Amino acid sequence: MRIQDMHWGQVEKHVKEDDRCVLPIGSIEQHAYLSLATDMILAERVSVEAAEPLGVPVFPCLPYGMASGFADFPGTVTLSLRTYIGIIEDILDSLYHTGFRRILIVNGHGGNTPVNPVIGEWLNRNRDASVKLHDWWRAPKTMAKVLEIDPAASHASWMENFPWTRLEGAPIPNFQKERIDFAATARVDAGRKRERIAEGNYHGVFQRPDEDMLAIWKVGVEETRYEIENGWH
Template identity: 50%
Template structure:
């Protein structure tokens, strides 16, 4: 269930019989011809669908993430790493204060991974708290399906291009695939040099796939995310 569809009494009632919650994380950043909000939109949508049959609440995605690398692309918004850590500390602390004890972070942006180690620290600081970080797009069966469909698929390719979610009306995608970028070289570049190297912003692969392929990818990602909400947690007290 979405927190935006709940009032506080419903959350209080839920906490009488369950202590799980899902917090999606995103990033507002360039995704070539796709929406700047891809990472926030997809992490929340996959989390909502995964949690739905379990009745576990999903909070609105924390939309902003750590993405200094794309700051040469207008519309990209980055938090400093220390800000992201502070935001996560406050949000997870709030969940703990209300009695949530098993929290899954559904992350939609690789650049946020540096903040993932915070979970180990908070797990020690907050009594009884169990925290897990799930990169939904990189889960084994999800990324396995992506790479067997298109070995070059990466940032802003078809794997993030979902009709009704991240695809923009009236924007047509290039018909031919882009060769995969050189990650090692790119990691050394300034944001401006990176923009010159990347051009549209896609890292590689086809830009769009048919609906059947997208539905298969989505269903795998939802299943894998649901498994993370369900288990394995330690027995709660």
């Protein structure tokens, strides 16, 4: 269930019976011809679909993350590490204050993974809580399904081209892009990175049949649901 569909009294009652909740986190950044909000859209949607049959509340996705490498692509919003640390800590403190003790963070953006040590430090201050960080798109079973379909998959390529990340009136090309030089893009500023990655796809075709995408999505939802249900102790 979405937390936006509950009032405070319902949450107060719910948390006395089940102290789990889900917090999706994403990013607003370039995704070639796909929505700038791709990471946010996918993280929240996979969380909601995974949690729905379990009756576990899902908070709205934290839309902004750390995306400094894409700062020169218009529409990208990036937070500094120091700001992001504070936001994550404040959100976890709020969830804990409400009574949630088992918190699954469903991440949709690779640049957010530096949050791991923040979670560790927070848990040392709140020792009766459990927090898990679940990178849904590269979780073992989901990534295995991606690679089974097409091993040439990366940021802004076909693997993020779901029906709900496409844009009306934004045609998507149909060719396979060569793999970018990751080392060369990692050592330069956002301006030179933009020049080196062009439209933003890292490598692979831009689109695949919806049948393939829905097969991946099914695995991603199931794997996320497993994380909500298991592995808390």
